Amino acid sequence: MAQQKIVIDPVTRIEGHSKISIHLDDQGLVEAAYFHVTQFRGFEKFCEGRPFYEMPSLMARICGICPVSHLIASAKACDQVLAVRIPPNAARLRRVLNLAQIVQSHALSFFYLSLPDLLLGKDAHPEHRNLLGVVANHPDMARDGVRLRQFGQSAIEMLSGKRIHPAWVVPGGVSSPLAAEHRDCILAKIPEMLTIAGRALDWFKSEMEKFREEIRSFANFPTLFMGLVGENGGLEHYDGQMRFLDAGGRVMADYPDAS
Amino acid sequence: MSRGVDCRVITDLAQPWGKSESSGCHMSLLDTDERIIDIAPLIHLVYGPLVDFKDFPEGVDVTIMEGAVSSEEDLHKIQQVRARTRVLVSLGDCAVAGNVPAMRNKFGAQAVLKRAYLENATLDGQIPREIIARLLPASRPVHELVPVDVFVPGCPPGADLIFSVLSELLAGRIPSPSAKFG
Numbered sequence: 001m002a003q004q005k006i007v008i009d010p011v012t013r014i015e016g017h018s019k020i021s022i023h024l025d026d027q028g029l030v031e032a033a034y035f036h037v038t039q040f041r042g043f044e045k046f047c048e049g050r051p052f053y054e055m056p057s058l059m060a061r062i063c064g065i066c067p068v069s070h071l072i073a074s075a076k077a078c079d080q081v082l083a084v085r086i087p088p089n090a091a092r093l094r095r096v097l098n099l100a101q102i103v104q105s106h107a108l109s110f111f112y113l114s115l116p117d118l119l120l121g122k123d124a125h126p127e128h129r130n131l132l133g134v135v136a137n138h139p140d141m142a143r144d145g146v147r148l149r150q151f152g153q154s155a156i157e158m159l160s161g162k163r164i165h166p167a168w169v170v171p172g173g174v175s176s177p178l179a180a181e182h183r184d185c186i187l188a189k190i191p192e193m194l195t196i197a198g199r200a201l202d203w204f205k206s207e208m209e210k211f212r213e214e215i216r217s218f219a220n221f222p223t224l225f226m227g228l229v230g231e232n233g234g235l236e237h238y239d240g241q242m243r244f245l246d247a248g249g250r251v252m253a254d255y256p257d258a259s
Numbered sequence: 260m261s262r263g264v265d266c267r268v269i270t271d272l273a274q275p276w277g278k279s280e281s282s283g284c285h286m287s288l289l290d291t292d293e294r295i296i297d298i299a300p301l302i303h304l305v306y307g308p309l310v311d312f313k314d315f316p317e318g319v320d321v322t323i324m325e326g327a328v329s330s331e332e333d334l335h336k337i338q339q340v341r342a343r344t345r346v347l348v349s350l351g352d353c354a355v356a357g358n359v360p361a362m363r364n365k366f367g368a369q370a371v372l373k374r375a376y377l378e379n380a381t382l383d384g385q386i387p388r389e390i391i392a393r394l395l396p397a398s399r400p401v402h403e404l405v406p407v408d409v410f411v412p413g414c415p416p417g418a419d420l421i422f423s424v425l426s427e428l429l430a431g432r433i434p435s436p437s438a439k440f441g
Contacts, residue, residue, distance in 0.1 A: 036391060040375070041329070126312050131304075146293050150293075
């Protein structure tokens with residue numbers, strides 16, 4: 001058997017752009033596999049010479065799915081450039097914005113990107129194996145996904161004025177407070193959103209029986225783990241340190257070092 | 260008032276991602292929220308990041324294109340898209356005007372690649388030569404390469420505007436630039 005190369009191009013239903021190439025040796029075994037990030041725009045260079053306070057809004061454009069992440073990271077860097085500690089309420093508001101993004105991005109990933117494969121079967125024809133196929137065959141689940149994502153996006157809009165690429169997070173804090181009626185509107189929707197998330201998780205768990213073979217074999221090998229943690233080692237999304245665990249769950253290192 | 264479209268007619272809709280955009284425009288399209296569910300029966304989604312097709316098909320009714328044309332692969336793709344599409348929509352400021360990807364133009368392709376892959380690299384820095392498409396000298400709006408039928412500016416364009424444009428197209432009409440939308 002001659003050497004072969006398998007190329008998956010494009011990789012679809014991901015939050016980004018990529019190609020995968022898998023090289024097989026002449027026994028037909030994998031000798032190398034590559035994940036290629038195929039998008040390049042040059043942010044590292046073209047921000048040079050621009051005023052620093054432009055950076056949060058500019059960096060938001062790195063990604064239209066998670067602009068909030070880049071907006072906040074850039075604003076935090078600007079806070080450090082200014083050597084300021086932002087008002088506590090500004091930090092809380094940034095945290096709420098960040099959480100709203102996590103809701104909408106996870107809803108997108110689960111319902112719009114992964115659910116077609118899980119629900120309609122990996123071998124279903126691509127013509128149906130997509131969001132519109134979910135709408136056609138399981139409209140209740142599609143509606144759940146739309147509403148969960150919508151909740152995150154509208155919370156972002158209520159906080160910042162815009163769903164995608166908002167400008168509200170700035171060096172030194174945020175540029176306006178959260179109106180009381182918007183706060184109440186967000187709070188009022190949470191029970192329904194928890195119900196939707198619960199329903200999706202229950203369904204997901206019950207479906208796992210069908211994927212025993214995949215669970216056993218796909219990406220199932222010892223790895224390190226990395227995440228942001230707070231003071232007590234709990235999950236953090238806004239501040240904290242990066243923590244590295246080994247495959248057994250033991251802490252290997254923190255960055256920056258707590259000491 | 261009767262709708263201008265036969266609801267049994269399925270519009271073949273392609274929504275490719277360019278390689279020079281944020282996907283914010285696609286996300287803004289999804290921000291039409293439950294209206295997507297209402298128009299879903301009228302649409303055949305035939306290409307784009309939400310479907311698992313690898314090749315751009317022939318005979319597409321409407322293509323909604325996001326992103327500037329930045330690489331040789333983008334260029335090849337947009338020419339193929341134009342040849343196989345009846346109505347081409349330039350969606351968002353990157354496609355309409357170059358926008359953020361075009362900010363690299365004054366530095367030139369080599370300078371941005373050097374900064375990213377060599378100057379900022381700590382291990383084995385090298386500019387990708389295989390698999391990753393070569394950058395064009397400049398990142399350009401879609402209509403500088405192929406004729407465009409509809410322009411929808413914004414960064415991103417709002418969901419209401421996108422939905423108005425989509426509704427007009429589904430009704431068999433090209434949206435009029437002088438009308439007020441969204």
